[in-house]
Amino acid sequence: MNLNTIFLSTQSLQEGAEEVVKKVSKLSEYLGKAQDQLIAFGWKLLVVVLIWFIGKKIIRVILHILEKTFNRSNMETSVSTFLMAVIKAILYGILVVILISNIGVDTSSLVAVLGTATLSIGLALQGSLANFAGxxxxxxxxxxxxxxxxxxxxxxxxxxxxxxxxxxxxxxxxxxxxxxxxxxxxxxxxxVTHEPIRRLDLSVLIDYSENIKKVKDILERVASEHELVLKDYDTQIFVNSFDPSAINIGIRMWVKTEDYWTLKWDILEKIKEDFDANDVTIPFDQLDVNITNRDVVSK
Structure with missing residues (x-):
């Protein structure tokens, strides 16, 4: 091996070593930057987590204060419940935007993306938007x-x-x-319960042989003696219709809304008891079938 060959080999080794040193240096620099970025991201993540927990606490306090305020103002339960749900959604939306901006996302581009996403979601969720509007x-x-x-x-x-x-x-x-x-x-x-009082409409059937005035007197007495019937309003008792098998007597009386069903069930029972005590017949549907002479029919 001559000196020229040895020199070239030495030069080649030196260049290779320099290349390795450069790559190691770049790798070290990259790892250093990556470490710095990871540390910075870790701090950002820690800040985001802290903001999330603190933000949730603040939102709970705000909602609690609003709930007390609504209760003191005698606001309707339906209105306060609806407003609380809307305010809660808005507050959490603001919190999410703050979290994203702290991660490092450009809020201006985020707003543009959210606008486009909102339009797309709005088209996809037309039914939900209609429910919100409703x-x-x-x-x-x-x-x-x-x-x-x-x-x-x-x-x-x-x-x-x-x-x-x-x-x-x-x-x-x-x-x-x-x-x-x-x-x-x-x-x-x-x-049904919007008004404090309601009118109770009933109808009873009596036989055609019954005395209408007698029946009306019985019904008038039952209504006037019942404690749930409002005495400040007139009770109406009248002949409602003449049905095929009975006379239909109508009764109209006024009652507090919360007592409606109690009165209806109770007074029907009392009417039946008074009818039985006074021998008033409540008929059932009847069908009369007349059979004529067969010989006449055949002719």
């Missing part, structure tokens, strides 16, 4: 309140809550019914 309409128009007994085309029951998108109510047999606000705001609603 909830707002219910709050403005106030067709019912929490605690009212309402009748809808499909269900009936006592309203227990009005949320952002749905209204909850309990049926008489204690079943929970959840109705979308959009559907409810576009439906015919009968609010």
């Amino acid at each position: 909830g707002v309409l219910i709050l403005i128009m106030k067709p019912f309140r929490v605690g009212d007994y309402i009748i809808t085309p499909d269900k009936e029951g006592t309203v227990t809550g009005l949320d952002i998108f749905y209204t909850r109510m309990l049926t008489a047999d204690n079943r929970l019914v959840v109705i979308p606000n959009g559907t409810l705001s576009n439906s015919n609603i009968i609010n």
Whole structure:
């Protein structure tokens, strides 16, 4: 091996060593930057976690203060429940934006992305938006309140809550019914308990052989003696119709809304007892069949 070959080999080794040193130096520099970035990200993550927990505490305090304020102002339960749900959603939305901005995401671009996303989600969730709008309409128009007994085309029951998108109510047999606000705001609603008093309409059937005045006197006495019938309002007793097998007597009396069913069930029982005591006959449907002479029919 000559000196030239040895020199070239030494030079090649030196260049290789320098290249290795450069790569090691770059790797060390990259690892140093990565370490700094990881430390910075770790601090940001720690700050985000702290903001999240502190933000949740602040939101709870705000909601608690608002709830007390609503209760002191005698605000309707349905309105306060709805407003609390909306305010809670807004506060948590603000908290999420603050968290994202602290991570390092540009809020201006975030707003643009959120605007586009909101439009897309709005188109996809038209039904939910309609339910939200329905909830707002219910709050403005106030067709019912929490605690009212309402009748809808499909269900009936006592309203227990009005949320952002749905209204909850309990049926008489204690079943929970959840109705979308959009559907409810576009439906015919009968609010049974909106007024403090109601009129109870009854009808009883008597035989055609009975004395109408006697029957009316009995019904008048039963109504006047019952403690739940409101005496400040006239009780009406009248001949309602002449049915095929009986005379239909109508009775109209006024009662407090909360006593409606109690009065109805009780007074029907008392009417039957007084009819029995005074020998008043309640007829049943009859069908008279007349058979003529077969020979005549065949002719």
